[in-house]
Amino acid sequence: MSRPRTVPAVVHLRAPGTAAGASFLFALARTVFLLALVSVVVFTSTELLPGDAADLRATPGADQDQVRALRDELGLNAAPWRRYLDWAAALLTGDLGTSLVNGRPVADALAQRLPATLTVVGGALAVAAPTSVALAWWAGGSGRAKRVSTALLTGGAALPTAVTAAILVTVFSGALGLVPPVSLLPPGAEPWQHPELLFLPVMALALPTAFYGASLLAGAVSDTMCLPHVADARRRGVPPWRIAATDVLPFLLAPFTRVTAVTGGGLIAAAALVETLFGYPGIGSLLVSSIASRDLPVVQATAVLAAAVVLIGLLAGDLVAALTEPRRRWLA
Amino acid sequence: MNRRAAVRLASLSVPLLAAGVLAVALFGQGWAPNSPTAPLGAPWQGPSPGLPLGTDALGRDVWSRVLAGGGGLLGVSMTAAVCACVIGTVGGLVAGWFGGLTSRSLTAAADLLLALPSLLFALVVAVALPWYTAVIIATVCGGAPLTLRVVRDAVRAARTSGYVEAALLRGEATASILGREVLPAMRGLVTADLGLRLVVALQVASALSVLGLGAAPPAPDWALMLRENMTGVAINPWAVAAPAVALGITTVLLALLAQICLTADRTSRVRDHDPALKEPADG
Numbered sequence: 253m254s255r256p257r258t259v260p261a262v263v264h265l266r267a268p269g270t271a272a273g274a275s276f277l278f279a280l281a282r283t284v285f286l287l288a289l290v291s292v293v294v295f296t297s298t299e300l301l302p303g304d305a306a307d308l309r310a311t312p313g314a315d316q317d318q319v320r321a322l323r324d325e326l327g328l329n330a331a332p333w334r335r336y337l338d339w340a341a342a343l344l345t346g347d348l349g350t351s352l353v354n355g356r357p358v359a360d361a362l363a364q365r366l367p368a369t370l371t372v373v374g375g376a377l378a379v380a381a382p383t384s385v386a387l388a389w390w391a392g393g394s395g396r397a398k399r400v401s402t403a404l405l406t407g408g409a410a411l412p413t414a415v416t417a418a419i420l421v422t423v424f425s426g427a428l429g430l431v432p433p434v435s436l437l438p439p440g441a442e443p444w445q446h447p448e449l450l451f452l453p454v455m456a457l458a459l460p461t462a463f464y465g466a467s468l469l470a471g472a473v474s475d476t477m478c479l480p481h482v483a484d485a486r487r488r489g490v491p492p493w494r495i496a497a498t499d500v501l502p503f504l505l506a507p508f509t510r511v512t513a514v515t516g517g518g519l520i521a522a523a524a525l526v527e528t529l530f531g532y533p534g535i536g537s538l539l540v541s542s543i544a545s546r547d548l549p550v551v552q553a554t555a556v557l558a559a560a561v562v563l564i565g566l567l568a569g570d571l572v573a574a575l576t577e578p579r580r581r582w583l584a
Numbered sequence: 585m586n587r588r589a590a591v592r593l594a595s596l597s598v599p600l601l602a603a604g605v606l607a608v609a610l611f612g613q614g615w616a617p618n619s620p621t622a623p624l625g626a627p628w629q630g631p632s633p634g635l636p637l638g639t640d641a642l643g644r645d646v647w648s649r650v651l652a653g654g655g656g657l658l659g660v661s662m663t664a665a666v667c668a669c670v671i672g673t674v675g676g677l678v679a680g681w682f683g684g685l686t687s688r689s690l691t692a693a694a695d696l697l698l699a700l701p702s703l704l705f706a707l708v709v710a711v712a713l714p715w716y717t718a719v720i721i722a723t724v725c726g727g728a729p730l731t732l733r734v735v736r737d738a739v740r741a742a743r744t745s746g747y748v749e750a751a752l753l754r755g756e757a758t759a760s761i762l763g764r765e766v767l768p769a770m771r772g773l774v775t776a777d778l779g780l781r782l783v784v785a786l787q788v789a790s791a792l793s794v795l796g797l798g799a800a801p802p803a804p805d806w807a808l809m810l811r812e813n814m815t816g817v818a819i820n821p822w823a824v825a826a827p828a829v830a831l832g833i834t835t836v837l838l839a840l841l842a843q844i845c846l847t848a849d850r851t852s853r854v855r856d857h858d859p860a861l862k863e864p865a866d867g
Contacts, residue, residue: 286699293708300712399591403840410839411832412787414794418810418828426821433817521703525791529814540795543711555708559700566699 279570283563290559291343295336298548343556349549353542358553362535369534371443372527373519375450376457380519381512383458384465385504391466392473405470408463413522417456417529424452435530449532456526457519465515472507476500506573513569517562595844602837609654609834616648620804628819637822641812642802650826653804654834657793660716661785664723668785669778671724672731677762679732680739687736694729702726706788707797715789715798723785731777738773742766772849779842786835806831 314322323329327338342349348358391401425433435449443450476482482499490499524536531537535554542550608615617634618624623643630638637646675694679687706722713721739762742748747769751761767774792798793807801808806827813823 282696282699286696289696290700290708293705297708297712399594403594403843406839406843407836410783410787410835412790412807412835414790414807414810415828415832415835418814418824419832421814421817422821422825422828426817426824429818433814517699518701518703521701521707522791524707525703525794528795529811539707540797543707544796546711548711551708551711555704558704562701562704563699 276571276574279567283567286563287556287560290563291340291556292336294552294555294559295339298552299332301546301548339552343553348553351542351547351550353545353547353550358550361538361550362554362557365533365535365538368437368443368532369523369527369536372450372453372457372532372534373516373523375454376461376519377512377516379454379458380461380465380515381508383462384469384511384515385508387462387466388469388473391470393477402470405463405467409460409467411460411463413456413460413525414529416459417452417526420452420456420459433530435532437533453526453530453532456529457522460522461515461519464518465511468511468514469504469507472504473500476503479503502576505576509569509573509576513566516565516569520558520562595848598837598840598844602841605834605837606658608651609658609830611655612651612653613655616645616651618645618648620644620649620652621802628816628823630820631822637826638820640809640820640823641816644802646809646820646823646826649804649809650806650830653806653809653827654830656799656803656805657786657789657807657831658834660719661723661782661789663716664720664785664789665727665778665781667720668724668727668781669731669774672728672777672781673735673767673774675728675732676735677739677766680736681743681758681762681766683740690732691736694732697725698729700725702784702788703791706792707795710792710797715792718792718797719785719789722788723781726788727781727784731774731781734773734777735770738770739766742769772845772852776842776845776849779838779845783835783839783842786831786838790831 327335330338339349346359348362350357351361387405391398391405421433424430431448431451433452435453437443437446437449477500479499482495485495485499520536523534524540526532527534527537528540535558538550539554539558541547542554613620621644623639624645625632625635625639625643627639627641627643629635629643632638635645635647637650640646640649675690679690702722702725705725706718709721710718747765748761751765756765789798790807793805794811796808796811799805799808801812809827810824810831813820813827817824
């Protein structure tokens, strides 16, 4: 038994036997369609809130006529689909709107916080990718301890990110006192100037991702180990490291790319959690705080951008996987 | 103890442990020695007699709050998991039985939903709707597609099996074959799947609570406790460690239980020579 049968479905999105070109066009169409769908969901979700921008912006004590005039001025009386199209068109041309809370352009707020999020997500990916390969190698290749390794990966992937973060804080900050429990950046400082503040957020993001990625990859590793040419090389007495480098790893490149794309998408969502928990000033904590304060333009722009990054990552992963996949027709 | 006995012990102890943990999580409120919401001492007090895990940020009893803090989280997650599993199973039954265009369009719709992380879904929906609705929608969107795929494959394989052909020859109606022949044969698979959905639902629900978008203070809630007590971790680490361990043990045991159900399901298929078998179970 390798993995729950539900899992590889995420990894092998491409139907076996489809040509790479057609499959890429299909994936591109899927990305565009999903992005449009996300924008509709985001817009509808924010529309469902009682009250609108005119109520929020009107000076306190303004009477109904003034609010109505403001509503006209802001174009809020138009049909919902009309306002959706206007909003989406503005978004596409790079106009992300202004914050309802502080009146600053949303694009400025995002640009200011982008480096912090990139640092922490990039760091997490750099830790998680090699760790997940190592874990998958151990779980997919081990013969006798297979049940133990499978149980460990299943358990590790099930642990909520918040729990991992709490355990890390309790150990490294509470018990050992090595790093501060919150990662507030001093004003004007760049995140990479304070590695001690990055440790907890990066590890809290990387560990669950590594386990989840490994649990997705372990099946591919154990499948590859069973391929005829690997068994053949083993019988010929080729040293294990050479089998790993020339016979196994090339076959893992495509699944690895897809898994990285899928887990990378999860990382972007999890960054919202980890940044908020550690008080780290990134885009994720901006999204959460603007959801809490109902700052709709910020929520809309941030959510659509996050979804776009996730979907483009998946698309890139699909493309790279299609290009690097060795001919494995005999597997089907 | 030989290896086989160790494996049997492990696969027996996980369900028992999981049942115990679920019982404590769901009904622990009744066993709490103190009020989970009333301040009983100074903030961040260490363990002392009567307060086995000390106090939290507002001086409330951590032990009572841990006992009371799983019910709401599990209730919401279970509702969400059942919704996802039912929708996915019905979709999978239809897709697997009718095949062709029905199957392709259902699978395509499911794959579309899979592309986005559940947590992002939940965050967007939580803008306007109550948090439990957000958890349910996110779990259904992120989980039902996976259930659909698993059930579809199993149904497709079961279509050609002896008991289904016998029912077809008896002239039974499709709905009755699916409900009385196919579905009971897949109960192990669907139970395991429900467990996996529950784990994801717990992850989403706890994430929303940690972000302050879920259960409202002063409600005792494991995830909310993590958020409230993070800053005092150096003074009373139990206030963070206890809810973290409770939530962690619950999710890990549920995931292991689902894994065991899957293995048992596959083993029984090998024994019965069921044609629905696709992968051999390991020894």
